[in-house]
Amino acid sequence: MPPKYSFIIPIYNEEKTISELYRRVSAVMDTLDGEVELILVNDGSRDRSLEMMRELHQQDPRVCYISLARNFGHQIAVTAGLNFVQGEAIAILDADLQDPPELIPEMIAKWQQGYQVIYAQRTERRKESWFKRFTAYSFYRILKRLADVDIPTDTGDFCLMDRRVVDVLNAMPERNRYIRGLRSWIGFKQTAVYFQREPRFAGEVKYTFRKSLSLAINGLVSFSRVPLRMSTYVGLISAVVAIAMAFLVLYWRLFQPHSPLTGFAMIAIAVFFLGAVQLVSIGILGEYIGRIYEEVKGRPLYTLGEVGRSRKF
Numbered sequence: 001m002p003p004k005y006s007f008i009i010p011i012y013n014e015e016k017t018i019s020e021l022y023r024r025v026s027a028v029m030d031t032l033d034g035e036v037e038l039i040l041v042n043d044g045s046r047d048r049s050l051e052m053m054r055e056l057h058q059q060d061p062r063v064c065y066i067s068l069a070r071n072f073g074h075q076i077a078v079t080a081g082l083n084f085v086q087g088e089a090i091a092i093l094d095a096d097l098q099d100p101p102e103l104i105p106e107m108i109a110k111w112q113q114g115y116q117v118i119y120a121q122r123t124e125r126r127k128e129s130w131f132k133r134f135t136a137y138s139f140y141r142i143l144k145r146l147a148d149v150d151i152p153t154d155t156g157d158f159c160l161m162d163r164r165v166v167d168v169l170n171a172m173p174e175r176n177r178y179i180r181g182l183r184s185w186i187g188f189k190q191t192a193v194y195f196q197r198e199p200r201f202a203g204e205v206k207y208t209f210r211k212s213l214s215l216a217i218n219g220l221v222s223f224s225r226v227p228l229r230m231s232t233y234v235g236l237i238s239a240v241v242a243i244a245m246a247f248l249v250l251y252w253r254l255f256q257p258h259s260p261l262t263g264f265a266m267i268a269i270a271v272f273f274l275g276a277v278q279l280v281s282i283g284i285l286g287e288y289i290g291r292i293y294e295e296v297k298g299r300p301l302y303t304l305g306e307v308g309r310s311r312k313f
């Protein structure tokens with residue numbers, strides 16, 4: 001008998017949070033109206049996380065663990081978990097308890113009302129740095145304006161999805177997986193539940209600035225072609241400026257031969273400006289071409305080191 005619910009938790013160096021995480025998640029699991037499997041995905045942790053996961057797997061037959069052969073990143077770890085789930089409703093949450101497991105019964109209630117995707121929307125982020133709050137706030141709003149699909153603001157990967165949605169996600173072959181975007185792209189009946197984001201329970205943030213930036217660029221490039229078009233627009237605007245300047249220089253030559261503006265400085269500025277526009281455009285182009293390259297190589301999304309299947313399901 002497969003379980004009714006599956007919970008997926010990606011774990012990267014979370015030895016300090018795992019015990020408390022298990023305590024709170026299993027308390028929620030015990031209250032539900034059906035069997036739950038807990039899938040812990042080890043994303044190449046270098047601390048005691050994997051050992052702790054093995055121990056939990058020994059103790060509790062509902063626990064399954066998947067260990068990736070190295071650190072593949074959060075989105076791929078979640079994808080690996082999604083490939084393994086057996087439940088009819090599938091929840092994804094972070095290991096650091098910033099996504100309160102106690103919200104899951106509320107999501108399940110919505111699922112029972114007939115929604116297929118229930119995503120958690122943050123109303124407030126507490127005690128995170130102003131930099132994180134500001135960049136996250138701006139990013140989600142820019143993404144909303146630029147993306148082809150309607151990606152709700154301030155939502156992360158914390159959600160509950162119906163089996164059908166997960167099957168579609170699993171059938172999507174793309175390597176650059178911005179799960180919250182793909183989830184919106186799929187459609188079906190979606191709704192939000194609201195929560196306040198508490199600070200991390202323990203340990204360091206695993207999303208370094210670089211990883212967050214890369215996730216943000218991934219989200220934008222995977223769901224919008226506006227950046228490409230923007231380089232066309234900037235190119236066109238520069239062309240108009242250049243033509244206007246040509247007329248201006250001609251005018252100065254004819255009527256004001258001693259104008260100080262026609263010298264070296266102007267040429268230097270123009271050269272640097274155009275150089276910058278070209279390099280930025282090539283960079284944007286590169287982001288898209290790099291992604292084509294990644295897709296074309298067709299490598300598997302991850303390699304598996306070790307799997308401890310749940311002994312119950």
Ligand code: UDP
Pocket residue numbers: 009010011012013014043071072073074077093094095096098200204205206207
């Ligand atoms: N994580 C992961 N692989 C990574 C980075 C993070 O599996 O390379 C996991 C991490 O263990 C946590 C979740 O992804 O469960 C979110 O990470 P974190 O809390 O550090 O980032 P936040 O989303 O709070 O900025």
Ligand code: MG
Pocket residue numbers: 094096098200
């Ligand atoms: Mg976190």
